[in-house]
Amino acid sequence: xxxxxxxxxxxxxxxxxxxxxxxxxxxxxxxxxxxxxxxxxxxxxxxxxxxxxxxxxxxxxxxxxxxxxxxxxxxxxxxxxxxxxxxxxxxxxxxxxxxxxxxxxxxxxxxxxxxxxxxxxxxxxxxxxxxxxxxxxxxxxxxxxxxxxxxxxxxxxxxxxxxxxxxxxxxxxxxxxxxxxxxxxxxxxxxxxxxxxxxxxxxxxxxxxxxxxxxxxxxxxxxxxxxxxxxxxxxxxxxxxxxxxxxxxxxxxxxxxxxxxxxxxxxxxxxxxxxxxxxxxxxxxxxxxxxxxxxxxxxxxxxxxxxxxxxxxxxxxxxxxxxxxxxxxxxxxxxxxxxxxxxxxxxxxxxxxxxxxxxxxxxxxxxxxxxxxxxxxxxxxxxxxxxxxxxxxxxxxxxxxxxxxxxxxxxxxxxxxxxxxxxxxxxxxxxxxxxxxxxxxxxxxxxxxxxxxxxxxxxxxxxxxxxxxxxxxxxxxxxxxxxxxxxxxxxxxxxxxxxxxxxxxxxxxxxxxxxxxxxxxxxxxxxxxxxxxxxxxxxxxxxxxxxxxxxxxxxxxxxxxxxxxxxxxxxxxxxxxxxxxxxx
Amino acid sequence: xxxxxxxxxxxxxxxxxxxxxxxxxxxxxxxxxxxxxxxxxxxxxxxxxxxxxxxxxxxxxxxxxxxxxxxxxxxxxxxxxxxxxxxxxxxxxxxxxxxxxxxxxxxxxxxxxxxxxxxxxxxxxxxxxxxxxxxxxxxxxxxxxxxxxxxxxxxxxxxxxxxxxxxxxxxxxxxxxxxxxxxxxxxxxxxxxxxxxxxxxxxxxxxxxxxxxxxxxxxxxxxxxxxxxxxxxxxxxxxxxxxxxxxxxxxxxxxxxxxxxxxxxxxxxxxxxxxxxxxxxxx
Ligand SMILES: Cc1ncc(C[n+]2csc(CCOP(=O)(O)OP(=O)(O)O)c2C)c(N)n1
Ligand code: SF4
Numbered sequence: 001x002x003x004x005x006x007x008x009x010x011x012x013x014x015x016x017x018x019x020x021x022x023x024x025x026x027x028x029x030x031x032x033x034x035x036x037x038x039x040x041x042x043x044x045x046x047x048x049x050x051x052x053x054x055x056x057x058x059x060x061x062x063x064x065x066x067x068x069x070x071x072x073x074x075x076x077x078x079x080x081x082x083x084x085x086x087x088x089x090x091x092x093x094x095x096x097x098x099x100x101x102x103x104x105x106x107x108x109x110x111x112x113x114x115x116x117x118x119x120x121x122x123x124x125x126x127x128x129x130x131x132x133x134x135x136x137x138x139x140x141x142x143x144x145x146x147x148x149x150x151x152x153x154x155x156x157x158x159x160x161x162x163x164x165x166x167x168x169x170x171x172x173x174x175x176x177x178x179x180x181x182x183x184x185x186x187x188x189x190x191x192x193x194x195x196x197x198x199x200x201x202x203x204x205x206x207x208x209x210x211x212x213x214x215x216x217x218x219x220x221x222x223x224x225x226x227x228x229x230x231x232x233x234x235x236x237x238x239x240x241x242x243x244x245x246x247x248x249x250x251x252x253x254x255x256x257x258x259x260x261x262x263x264x265x266x267x268x269x270x271x272x273x274x275x276x277x278x279x280x281x282x283x284x285x286x287x288x289x290x291x292x293x294x295x296x297x298x299x300x301x302x303x304x305x306x307x308x309x310x311x312x313x314x315x316x317x318x319x320x321x322x323x324x325x326x327x328x329x330x331x332x333x334x335x336x337x338x339x340x341x342x343x344x345x346x347x348x349x350x351x352x353x354x355x356x357x358x359x360x361x362x363x364x365x366x367x368x369x370x371x372x373x374x375x376x377x378x379x380x381x382x383x384x385x386x387x388x389x390x391x392x393x394x395x396x397x398x399x400x401x402x403x404x405x406x407x408x409x410x411x412x413x414x415x416x417x418x419x420x421x422x423x424x425x426x427x428x429x430x431x432x433x434x435x436x437x438x439x440x441x442x443x444x445x446x447x448x449x450x451x452x453x454x455x456x457x458x459x460x461x462x463x464x465x466x467x468x469x470x471x472x473x474x475x476x477x478x479x480x481x482x483x484x485x486x487x488x489x490x491x492x493x494x495x496x497x498x499x500x501x502x503x504x505x506x507x508x509x510x511x512x513x514x515x516x517x518x519x520x521x522x523x524x525x526x527x528x529x530x531x532x533x534x535x536x537x538x539x540x541x542x543x544x545x546x547x548x549x550x551x552x553x554x555x556x557x558x559x560x561x562x563x564x565x566x567x568x569x570x571x572x573x574x575x576x577x578x579x580x581x582x583x584x
Numbered sequence: 585x586x587x588x589x590x591x592x593x594x595x596x597x598x599x600x601x602x603x604x605x606x607x608x609x610x611x612x613x614x615x616x617x618x619x620x621x622x623x624x625x626x627x628x629x630x631x632x633x634x635x636x637x638x639x640x641x642x643x644x645x646x647x648x649x650x651x652x653x654x655x656x657x658x659x660x661x662x663x664x665x666x667x668x669x670x671x672x673x674x675x676x677x678x679x680x681x682x683x684x685x686x687x688x689x690x691x692x693x694x695x696x697x698x699x700x701x702x703x704x705x706x707x708x709x710x711x712x713x714x715x716x717x718x719x720x721x722x723x724x725x726x727x728x729x730x731x732x733x734x735x736x737x738x739x740x741x742x743x744x745x746x747x748x749x750x751x752x753x754x755x756x757x758x759x760x761x762x763x764x765x766x767x768x769x770x771x772x773x774x775x776x777x778x779x780x781x782x783x784x785x786x787x788x789x790x791x792x793x794x795x796x797x798x799x800x801x802x803x804x805x806x807x808x809x810x811x812x813x814x815x816x817x818x819x820x821x822x823x824x825x826x827x828x829x830x831x832x833x834x835x836x837x838x839x840x841x842x843x844x845x846x847x848x849x850x851x852x853x854x855x856x857x858x859x860x861x862x863x864x865x866x867x
Binding site: 031201202203204205209213216217218219221222224241242243244245246247248250252253254256257258260261262263264265266267268269270271272286287290294380381383388419420421422423424425426427428429430431432434438439440 | 593594595623624627629637640644645646647648649650655656657658659660661664667686841844848849850852854855857861863867
């Protein structure tokens, strides 16, 4: 019997309410004090096609899905066909005999545990409902029965997330499923979930929501974005909170408008943000350069998906790193931060707004589909940890003796920023090269000085990162005497941490360097790790190992090995640990 | 109150002598003085082209942006701080070609900004190519055999896109233009003036003379009648109307946002934002 270590896959057609059911299940587990990680796989279509939701539940902290699941809820035949191979040997399948005939699927030979339930019939005849999605909730009831998990948590969640009438139907449905299973299912399932007493309260959210919360906490008051998977969830989150949080959230005519509006709002003195994915960011590139040139503090979440071009719109990738680092013409400073988990999404977003304003430059939060749309249960954020730092801002009355210079050349490159409406200050900004007052110039000396000034900001920002010991990288494991050092950035963090756990069980000890800041690049920290590493293995979701080339650029060193995956799907920890073993 | 002298900047004006931009510049400055606005409360936004240099020539807050993006920039500024008076200056290529996708949306949205388009029916700064408002058959270096497509009608487009203030001026009549600018800035919502601005260097066809022969001022025109406005907007050829085509009172974009109303986002305190309620929903 396995207790509190369980993964489930719920699969069905797009439009069948898979995500909602997975969410309900996961949250019911979290309310019982369990740790949860969930990820959804869906195609770029609205009806038909195949979707699945994986929820992993554990008594300890979990960072990603595993390679196998222990139970499949098959809401169509395709789910069984596609995912039978993902079942652990003692796993089971819950299915409706109206959809799937066991013979046609060769179930019998494989000794799988089969749990047949006439879901549609129960909805129609017993619950007297016409809405087919109710069957999902019936199925969940059976899952809780198999797991011997208290129904009370799912009942609570149902009451929380549905309107009273819909809640009532779902409550009946979950109970009907539970009772059916108690009565008819064979008592041979080997997994159990038990609530953890006095567990700390946790929250359940995905990367988009964590970034949205970070932005709101950071005082973002203007958010403009055009829908594009996987950044759309952030637009929805911000829009839902627009009124309560006194923001303006606007969906304009496209990404070009979005970034220009954000820059306009930033000019007026508001913390402003936009988000998009690769294609939309192509359109934003000119605006990004303008933010760099005019020294406008904006934050951009670039949510990677598998490309090139439209590529796989709803699948994940890390192939835009080089593009993000170099997008737009000319040389100007930018900050690129890649959070690796939900907590980092929150704190790094807060930090991003601070850097943007303090150093008056664009900050890009580089994420991907896997990070933004996977859910994790975590401790509520420590909202006191990060202070708002706005840098040098002038409002009210400008008290200087001379005329105000928006682009005053200073030692750090940062000029005191008067907001328009400040008395006695004329705030003139220009995307053309300009002098200290913001007047257009083509003078060679002034051009040199201004480029120097802007680039200098990054030097001081790097210095501040070091002096304040900001976590531009994170290191896991012991520095010396290990078999290999893994190096990665972004969302590969979760599967890597899980792979390390698996390897540890076999007494294989590796350590891991997570690079969070890609610009300014934490050269010294990376060099330190390289110095001590026995072998380095770069892990990335791209074809050309863009991080390797970046490390080479800064440290003049090659990585020893690379594990790369670029099929749109995240790494599974088992696969990853196997690859690592092959290398060691 | 601001004086003409205070509105001048030390920058040397680099428009060609006789350029239609001078008329717009002087009409605009006079309008500001007439309106009694303070320099610090004004933001002018411009695109890229000869017209864009206007930000250097008026001593108010200014944002000389990139080609085609005057409207979204101005929109962001105004939404963030409604206490600012935001006026955009765009070129015809800037607004009707490169930035055309923003035009009808700005009109629909009705953010309280003013857009002044320097319409010289040519790309000036890139040394004279055809734009969407050039006449069919117009020969330039980029269309040596003559422009093929009929010209764009921005006034009609603005009207059907629900703009709430639509006017046309002529930089050869700065007094009249000044009155249009004053009305446009006073108007609550998106106000738009297309200004005939002869390019004396490259546009050999649409000269001051050409316009003077054709234009007439709209009089006895019912500005709230959309059909009439549309009819007038289609008039082109030997007689071309200038003046206010259409005007309507409609709530501005911000008036649809009860939670912020006329509050400046930039003045809100952000030191201690409370997210506990949202956190609660994630438990
Ligand atoms: C994205 C982009 N494309 C092209 C240009 C080159 N360019 C500079 S000014 C200009 C157009 C000028 O025409 P218009 O907007 O009518 O202004 P005018 O010079 O006539 O005042 C163009 C295309 C540019 N600066 N940016
Ligand atoms: S090129 Fe034409 S539009 Fe440009 S400054 Fe000269 S006359 Fe004016």
